[in-house]
Amino acid sequence: MGQVELLQVSKRYGDSVAVDSVTLGIEDHEFIVLLGPSGCGKSTLLKMIAGLEEISDGEIYIDGRLVNYVKPGDRNVAMVFQNYALYPHMTVFENIAFPLKMTGVAKTETRERVLRAANALGLETLLDRRPEQLSGGQRQRVALGRSIVREPAVFLTDEPLSNLDAQLRVQTREELLRLHARLQRTTIYVTHDQIEAMTMGHRIVVMRGGVVQQVGPPQQVYDEPANTFVAAFLGSPRINLHVGNLDRAGDGVTFRHGEVTIPLPPRLAHLARVASASDDVALGIRPEDTHVLLQSSEGTSDQVTLPATVSLVEPVGSDLFISATTGELAWTARAEARLPVRPGQQLSLRFDLQRAHLFGADGRNLAHPG
Amino acid sequence: MAIETEFAELRPSERVSTDTIARASRRGGVSLYLIAIYGVLIVAAIIALLPFLYVISTSFKDTVALFKYPPEWIPSEPTLVNFQELVQDYPFLRWTLNSFIVASSVTVIKVLIDAMAGYAFAKMSFPGKDALFLVVLLTLMVPFAATLIPLFIIVRDLHLTNTYIGLILPALASPIGIFMMRQFIETLPADLENAARLDGCSEIQIFRRVILPLVRPGLVVLGVFTFMTQWTSYLWPLVIGTKEEMFTLTVGVQSLRSLFTVNWGVLSAGAVLSMLPLVLVFLFLQRYFIAGSIAGALKE
Numbered sequence: 212m213g214q215v216e217l218l219q220v221s222k223r224y225g226d227s228v229a230v231d232s233v234t235l236g237i238e239d240h241e242f243i244v245l246l247g248p249s250g251c252g253k254s255t256l257l258k259m260i261a262g263l264e265e266i267s268d269g270e271i272y273i274d275g276r277l278v279n280y281v282k283p284g285d286r287n288v289a290m291v292f293q294n295y296a297l298y299p300h301m302t303v304f305e306n307i308a309f310p311l312k313m314t315g316v317a318k319t320e321t322r323e324r325v326l327r328a329a330n331a332l333g334l335e336t337l338l339d340r341r342p343e344q345l346s347g348g349q350r351q352r353v354a355l356g357r358s359i360v361r362e363p364a365v366f367l368t369d370e371p372l373s374n375l376d377a378q379l380r381v382q383t384r385e386e387l388l389r390l391h392a393r394l395q396r397t398t399i400y401v402t403h404d405q406i407e408a409m410t411m412g413h414r415i416v417v418m419r420g421g422v423v424q425q426v427g428p429p430q431q432v433y434d435e436p437a438n439t440f441v442a443a444f445l446g447s448p449r450i451n452l453h454v455g456n457l458d459r460a461g462d463g464v465t466f467r468h469g470e471v472t473i474p475l476p477p478r479l480a481h482l483a484r485v486a487s488a489s490d491d492v493a494l495g496i497r498p499e500d501t502h503v504l505l506q507s508s509e510g511t512s513d514q515v516t517l518p519a520t521v522s523l524v525e526p527v528g529s530d531l532f533i534s535a536t537t538g539e540l541a542w543t544a545r546a547e548a549r550l551p552v553r554p555g556q557q558l559s560l561r562f563d564l565q566r567a568h569l570f571g572a573d574g575r576n577l578a579h580p581g
Numbered sequence: 582m583a584i585e586t587e588f589a590e591l592r593p594s595e596r597v598s599t600d601t602i603a604r605a606s607r608r609g610g611v612s613l614y615l616i617a618i619y620g621v622l623i624v625a626a627i628i629a630l631l632p633f634l635y636v637i638s639t640s641f642k643d644t645v646a647l648f649k650y651p652p653e654w655i656p657s658e659p660t661l662v663n664f665q666e667l668v669q670d671y672p673f674l675r676w677t678l679n680s681f682i683v684a685s686s687v688t689v690i691k692v693l694i695d696a697m698a699g700y701a702f703a704k705m706s707f708p709g710k711d712a713l714f715l716v717v718l719l720t721l722m723v724p725f726a727a728t729l730i731p732l733f734i735i736v737r738d739l740h741l742t743n744t745y746i747g748l749i750l751p752a753l754a755s756p757i758g759i760f761m762m763r764q765f766i767e768t769l770p771a772d773l774e775n776a777a778r779l780d781g782c783s784e785i786q787i788f789r790r791v792i793l794p795l796v797r798p799g800l801v802v803l804g805v806f807t808f809m810t811q812w813t814s815y816l817w818p819l820v821i822g823t824k825e826e827m828f829t830l831t832v833g834v835q836s837l838r839s840l841f842t843v844n845w846g847v848l849s850a851g852a853v854l855s856m857l858p859l860v861l862v863f864l865f866l867q868r869y870f871i872a873g874s875i876a877g878a879l880k881e
Contacts, residue, residue, distance in 0.1 A: 298776075
């Protein structure tokens with residue numbers, strides 16, 4: 212139990228399309244993350260699965276049952292809301308017990324199950340309190356308790372960590388993962404935070420403008436982004452992404468932007484020849500594949516070295532983020548924390564092109580046509 | 582937690598600001614200002630309370646004491662004869678009962694209807710919702726005097742004159758409560774209803790178990806407001822009740838003034854007794870008003 216199947220699901224508000232023909236299969240026990248910037252339709256999609264938003268088009272199946280016209284309470288799903296949505300006039304116990312009470316579970320069993328959920332979440336001593344007397348983290352746990360007490364087939368969570376402070380967020384993230392490991396329930400998790408998506412999801416679904424951009428395991432999506440949007444959305448600092456032209460003269464293929472030329476290694480050159488009709492492309496190189504060299508040195512065929520001027524140095528403790536320019540192009544490099552670099556300094560950037568990406572004029576990764 | 586308290590101790594600005602206020606209030610300027618404010622308030626209170634006190638005083642005077650000159654504020658021989666006459670010679674208890682039945686029925690039914698309508702206007706979507714709400718609000722602009730005669734004709738044709746239903750029914754239709762409840766309910770986050778929906782509530786259950794408890798301060802305010810309006814309502818009960826036993830207190834007490842003579846003592850006794858429940862209701866529920874406003878402030 213716990214399979215969710217979306218078939219060309221759409222949501223329209225008048226002329227604007229919030230969710231555009233999403234087709235997605237979610238396996239039992241899976242932890243899937245819907246990731247995207249605000250307004251990308253991820254929360255709307257979640258609410259449609261919950262039954263809180265009507266579906267304009269398409270079909271939603273939960274465990275093989277078409278639920279388009281099934282009431283939210285009868286879908287066997289539970290949801291944790293961004294602002295927790297605890298009932299302010301009820302105690303913690305009453306809040307957790309409420310879904311059981313509404314579905315007619317007997318009093319003694321209700322009590323037993325509430326206590327079990329409260330124990331699992333460390334809420335035993337807070338059962339008589341009201342939500343206003345709880346801290347943010349405690350409210351979050353009560354909201355979780357209210358959702359697990361029903362033992363639903365599918366958990367839906369809408370940015371559950373966004374109201375917590377940074378430290379508590381990491382802690383709660385771990386707690387959620389432990390909970391998922393123990394309960395083994397299908398979880399659909401909505402977030403705009405790429406760290407949460409990368410650390411928690413078995414698979415992530417990147418959305419933009421109501422359209423699914425890419426679905427896959429986090430590392431795969433990071434390593435092989437389907438298009439420039441996914442490449443730019445995942446990864447911090449952002450991927451170095453520059454538009455330019457392909458120069459196919461001679462043996463190899465060269466990426467050219469103004470005066471800057473970068474000879475492409477065989478893999479990318481082959482892609483450029485096979486997959487790109489146009490010469491307009493974008494080259495994407497992640498900051499960790501952009502290395503700072505204080506002295507110039509020779510590289511291999513997969514590496515290209517360019518002279519650069521440092522414009523900004525951002526120490527973040529474990530790393531140093533260095534912004535540097537070559538000609539008109541700005542790059543960000545992730546460097547070792549104690550590298551002696553100052554703004555204005557001249558140095559060399561070496562690009563590890565083995566993991567670089569080439570995107571076509573439509574933004575699509577040439578390595579992933581279609 | 583420990584870190585937070587340490588930081589709190591490092592924050593001197595708050596202490597400085599309370600010190601400033603304390604110092605300022607010790608200065609003469611501030612206390613003169615306070616004296617002026619309290620002076621005005623005391624004068625206003627006396628002006629407002631004097632007629633009430635005189636009515637209370639009059640209700641304890643017999644016919645002789647009534648016309649003494651100079652008039653006595655505190656009767657030298659207080660008597661209950663007026664109250665006795667009121668209860669024995671007039672159907673005063675019946676009027677009180679009528680007022681109670683009408684005011685409480687209207688209060689209970691109206692608060693419920695207004696809360697339901699307010700919920701629908703605040704949270705549900707249905708075609709013509711905004712237009713309908715506008716129409717409801719527009720009825721606020723029609724004065725009661727304009728609808729009095731048509732309303733009377735309708736109620737008379739329904740043979741509801743001199744009945745409780747005739748007294749109660751027209752009072753239920755007033756848009757101000759709907760507007761008020763809509764404003765209250767609109768402030769509740771939509772996710773609360775969504776959570777309840779997922780927890781298996783029907784729309785009626787959401788209303789009863791989630792919305793109503795959360796707008797209790799609003800219900801109390803509307804309830805007290807409605808009860809007071811009904812208790813003191815005069816024009817409609819006067820028009821619709823022609824039999825003495827269907828008078829409400831307001832109409833009944835007014836009828837104590839006969840055409841040629843006025844027994845001021847009995848009239849005052851009637852006024853005092855009819856005021857009493859209202860004062861009690863207000864004093865008792867005043868605490869709810871205050872508690873309600875604090876609960877509202879802490880909710881977010």
